[in-house]
Amino acid sequence: MAYHFESLPQLVNLRGKLPHDGWQPTNSKYSKTDIAVHHSLTDQGDAYSFSRYHVYTNGWPEIAYHFVILKDGTIQWCHGLQVISYHVGNSNSFAVGVCLVGDFRDTEPTKEQKRSLRELHAQLKRDMPNYKRTRGHDEFPGYAWKPCPEFDYEAVLNGKAPEYGTATGGKATRTLGRGDKGLDVRRLQKKLIEAGYEMDGHGADSSYGPATEKAVKAFQRDQKLDVDGLVGPKTRAKLSALLLNKAEADKPEKTEKSKEDETVAFNDVYKNKWYADELKEAKEEGIAKGQPNGDFNPEEAVTRAEAAVFALRAYKKAKD
Numbered sequence: 001m002a003y004h005f006e007s008l009p010q011l012v013n014l015r016g017k018l019p020h021d022g023w024q025p026t027n028s029k030y031s032k033t034d035i036a037v038h039h040s041l042t043d044q045g046d047a048y049s050f051s052r053y054h055v056y057t058n059g060w061p062e063i064a065y066h067f068v069i070l071k072d073g074t075i076q077w078c079h080g081l082q083v084i085s086y087h088v089g090n091s092n093s094f095a096v097g098v099c100l101v102g103d104f105r106d107t108e109p110t111k112e113q114k115r116s117l118r119e120l121h122a123q124l125k126r127d128m129p130n131y132k133r134t135r136g137h138d139e140f141p142g143y144a145w146k147p148c149p150e151f152d153y154e155a156v157l158n159g160k161a162p163e164y165g166t167a168t169g170g171k172a173t174r175t176l177g178r179g180d181k182g183l184d185v186r187r188l189q190k191k192l193i194e195a196g197y198e199m200d201g202h203g204a205d206s207s208y209g210p211a212t213e214k215a216v217k218a219f220q221r222d223q224k225l226d227v228d229g230l231v232g233p234k235t236r237a238k239l240s241a242l243l244l245n246k247a248e249a250d251k252p253e254k255t256e257k258s259k260e261d262e263t264v265a266f267n268d269v270y271k272n273k274w275y276a277d278e279l280k281e282a283k284e285e286g287i288a289k290g291q292p293n294g295d296f297n298p299e300e301a302v303t304r305a306e307a308a309v310f311a312l313r314a315y316k317k318a319k320d
């Protein structure tokens with residue numbers, strides 16, 4: 001067996017068998033350092049339905065996750081570790097995605113799912129030679145706004161809580177305030193930091209103390225919410241909305257797009273074309289002059305006469 005996790009009896013190999021439209025790029029298992037934990041945000045579903053959604057609705061080549069864990073604990077294996085799939089944006093190239101079926105904003109993964117996550121995780125760490133860490137989707141750069149995976153995956157992986165369960169439930173629905181502790185507090189703190197509320201340099205320490213309260217109150221004041229230092233649905237929603245706007249604004253696509261639209265030398269020679277640099281030089285050297293209106297019609301065929309003129313200009317240039 002190529003991978004240790006293949007020895008898990010609840011693993012079903014679906015590689016190459018799922019709906020796809022082309023294939024995702026690859027690097028190697030040595031490039032993968034992170035494990036990303038997701039939930040599906042749906043009550044039902046499996047690798048087949050997620051695949052259909054990712055391919056036919058989102059227009060991706062294949063399913064986003066390397067593994068899907070069903071409620072009965074079945075692990076559906078979708079990609080080898082070399083595959084770069086779409087699940088955590090700029091971090092895709094080094095992250096392996098594991099998705100548990102369920103909406104854990106107000107439910108828990110099943111006992112079987114928790115056990116499978118724990119067992120798969122233990123084997124994955126052996127199968128990823130450069131493994132560094134495991135994070136929830138919302139702990140990856142640019143995703144603090146995303147309610148994923150919501151459950152306390154750390155407690156599950158540590159096996160600390162009964163039935164691999166959680167101490168707090170890790171639920172986003174718990175109203176947080178002074179004295180609370182847990183992963184949900186840490187998530188809140190990370191979000192506050194990302195939103196620019198620094199908590200006097202305490203960082204995300206999982207404990208809701210005076211500095212966290214101060215940051216929450218400052219945020220509530222800025223957002224014209226009730227300034228009570230309690231983080232319930234309203235404060236949570238405002239914080240997520242702010243982080244989502246921030247993530248949208250930070251997206252690199254906008255600048256890339258404007259670069260694509262940029263032209264050089266002629267009105268119709270786009271910077272990203274393979275011939276852009278050569279044409280720019282040709283114009284500067286007086287070899288290519290283009291149309292009086294500033295167009296060059298770069299994709300059009302050249303006549304024999306034009307070719308002769310270009311060649312003669314270049315020849316004269318070389319003689320000078």
Ligand SMILES: [Zn+2]
Pocket residue numbers: 037038039137148149
């Ligand atoms: Zn996710």
